[in-house]
Amino acid sequence: MLSLGCPDALGIVARLSGFLAGAGAWIVEAAYHADPDTGWFFTRQAVTASSVRMSLEEFRERFAEIAATFGKEAEWSVHDTGEPKRIVLLVSKEGHCLHDLLGRAATGELPAEICAVIGNHTSLEPVARAHGLPFQHVPFPADPEQRSAAFEQVRTLVDAHDPHAVVLARFMQVLPPELCAHWKRKAINIHHSFLPSFVGARPYHQAHERGVKIIGATCHYVTAELDAGPIIEQDVVRIDHSYSIADMVRHGRDIEKIVLSRGLRWHLEDRVQVHGRKTVIFS
Amino acid sequence: MLSLGCPDALGIVARLSGFLAGAGAWIVEAAYHADPDTGWFFTRQAVTASSVRMSLEEFRERFAEIAATFGKEAEWSVHDTGEPKRIVLLVSKEGHCLHDLLGRAATGELPAEICAVIGNHTSLEPVARAHGLPFQHVPFPADPEQRSAAFEQVRTLVDAHDPHAVVLARFMQVLPPELCAHWKRKAINIHHSFLPSFVGARPYHQAHERGVKIIGATCHYVTAELDAGPIIEQDVVRIDHSYSIADMVRHGRDIEKIVLSRGLRWHLEDRVQVHGRKTVIFS
């Protein structure tokens, strides 16, 4: 799997595909996008590992030479998709996203191993354990100073697994900026509204109050600005005047589960590329 | 057609349906909604006119007696849906909503007669005339004082038709508060975003900038606060990173046309009831 983002220029695809053909690489999936606003070029190339006539290390080294010609801002990665991915889940009290991800893991649908579930409450511990997963409880006190100690503990517990994604599966604590930076493009949140509508707390209450006819959910990378990170996926469901807040919550959860699982999957399959505040999804 | 909104209480339906049965009224459609948050009761009853054993006038008078028992805040209306409805369209330069409504009128789908098209530009005059409709041009100067004279002229031209709806079919001038009040629950706007996201100007540009994965349109009653009136209808369409602003505009227009025509139809069929900032749609 080869991901590349760089300033757009003539002949990038030619050099790239020439290199791949030279390495004997059989391209299974290839996608490109050139953003006319930013002048940025994005590509994702999936090749059959067995077709490549060199080691992953050598492939990386030789590609680095090509990539150097694409400008010094170029960002790229090459890795073996055969290598299993790991994720850690952060939860609070609401269990629907946790249940959904555990169910997907159990049916073999999740392209990653769930290493651990960390909660600031203990209510979801039995579910995690029933699926054979370790559950670690990190209580979050109201006192702000003690909270940063709690976040330090979460960070240590998470980082022990060196995960490819840290999933905030309805984790109701706002990550401090330094943790957002530390887990940049790795911490994934599900927000229970169609952002940018209804940022912050109790979005279903806000939606009910405003009288909207459609509600939604948003999966995004976590950044220091609340609910403003690059959007990976969104979806919506139609409601009407007869929906109570409880009805909205229930229908909204179904959307949250789907949107989180789609966004997480794309992230784990290296289908998401970020440039500034926007994402390119090679789905 | 009987519409009623009043404080919820025991036996409203019984008194109402007892009255209708007593009048011989055959109920074709009946819908109810009780809002637990506001304690408000809403109903819409469509009865076959020929089944009623009294004149519309007498029916109204006798119902007024019943309605008086539902509280002094009760709002109600009784009218003959056989009576043709009239609408006036306000337009600027963008023609897609105008074309759409003219096409619906031509195919007999619109439950109203379009009396006139009023524009602050002349670019859409030929289309209106091709459909045999009068087009009135009211130029809007940049000077704020002259603008209120222009709005006065629009008001006079519109009110001459005593319309059931004043449709802002991508009319790009913000109505002054007194005109919003004058056309309360009669002036209908189509906003080219999924409100409350992207209030105000250039919503597709705002959506492009934010990197959302879905865009939408909102049909709402016009109130003094910009893009904040009671929402009648909304719908959305999925986009992705490859959409330029022009692509978003093109896909958005299809949603705008549908959302406006649905909302307008419900309004004309007296299916919309408003309480505070929210609508009940008996669709």
Place this chain on the structure above:
Amino acid sequence: MLSLGCPDALGIVARLSGFLAGAGAWIVEAAYHADPDTGWFFTRQAVTASSVRMSLEEFRERFAEIAATFGKEAEWSVHDTGEPKRIVLLVSKEGHCLHDLLGRAATGELPAEICAVIGNHTSLEPVARAHGLPFQHVPFPADPEQRSAAFEQVRTLVDAHDPHAVVLARFMQVLPPELCAHWKRKAINIHHSFLPSFVGARPYHQAHERGVKIIGATCHYVTAELDAGPIIEQDVVRIDHSYSIADMVRHGRDIEKIVLSRGLRWHLEDRVQVHGRKTVIFS
């Protein structure tokens, strides 16, 4: 909760609401539908139990007198929604619907108790047991004669719980006609296509072969004719040429889970009324 279906006639609502008002019943939700094609009238009335000035038994007896005036074909039921409902799940090997329903039960979202899970394979036994549910294995041999013995066993196991719904949660055995009749309007199936497209086996393969751009799922009551029972709910998801069958299966499952859970919920809340091959959903 009062459900009624009868031939349409003048004054049904008046008599019904007069009766309810006389009994002191506070109506929380009321919905009506008159079908012009069949001349059939449907209603669902939810009243606050504590407001009724008589026992459920007496209420039933007195309503029976009213109902008798609505024609001898009238079908009605009155029952206490406070009484907990019971369901039994039938499964085969595919676990996504089972996981989903177990997750909903665990988060308190399912308006019923899952009494048992019965499978013709044992692969889902651990999941059921992890949620503290009994799992009963009934193997289905290829020999048709032995199969009817297996169905007899399933019937006995299911009926022991006197359930309000028998959910075929991707149970891949076709129920024999006598069992369809026995569980009429109680056995609920999820079919993994947007019926009537792709009836029968391997619908995702059929959809892939046909090159459709949207796939779906259908929740319906089971009848003797395969995949032709009254439809309770359907939903769809957009796909494109790049979706392999495995991709379609994965996206389809998300729709199956939602459609089954919505349909089941409406059934359990007595929101579904059936007349002939069609359903009225008072959602």
Place this chain on the structure above:
Amino acid sequence: MLSLGCPDALGIVARLSGFLAGAGAWIVEAAYHADPDTGWFFTRQAVTASSVRMSLEEFRERFAEIAATFGKEAEWSVHDTGEPKRIVLLVSKEGHCLHDLLGRAATGELPAEICAVIGNHTSLEPVARAHGLPFQHVPFPADPEQRSAAFEQVRTLVDAHDPHAVVLARFMQVLPPELCAHWKRKAINIHHSFLPSFVGARPYHQAHERGVKIIGATCHYVTAELDAGPIIEQDVVRIDHSYSIADMVRHGRDIEKIVLSRGLRWHLEDRVQVHGRKTVIFS
């Protein structure tokens, strides 16, 4: 614009992009798809015409040499998207798709010139003429022998414009097989159901009868087998039990208009590639 379909093999992209880079071609959009079931490779490459250092003729000749190495079944085309496209519309009595396409043409949204409207009834003649278009009436008698004369006349009238698309905008006559073959991948139909559900006549009646909860529309290439040609686009809209057939028709029309216009646009922009019964849409 370069479109290519050929058997998949190692190095196609490399040879292709090497050729383009050698010609100085700046790639604006590039899309690829390899179908694992059929082993077929599809690509569409949009390049900036001014960047190419040779004439269109020379470009075509030199590409032909490359293409010859991709197998003798390879299909490809190279053409100048700056060249304006032409379409001819066939209509009967229902005008909504005609109105919609005329509106899009008037607002500059349609990437083609409408050369003529041909109808087997005269009811839509005034609309076409109001938009300044020639309308040609070709009556279709009931007698099958005379019908083939009528089709001959339609063919002559259409072919006079050498159009890039022949749009059956709710044209209610079934094209004879020889005309399907003659306009292969050029004749585009809008069918008013979500195919393969409800093939043939009166699909909304069929849908109403079956009690489906969602209806749709399908845009497809016309082939000799009725409503079975390669699907270009589909979309759906939710309905419920309260929808009469007239309501379904009205909502369905909105979907028909959108689906036809999307499919037609993709066709005109050479975004549709066909292999067997399926399409690849590089949207």
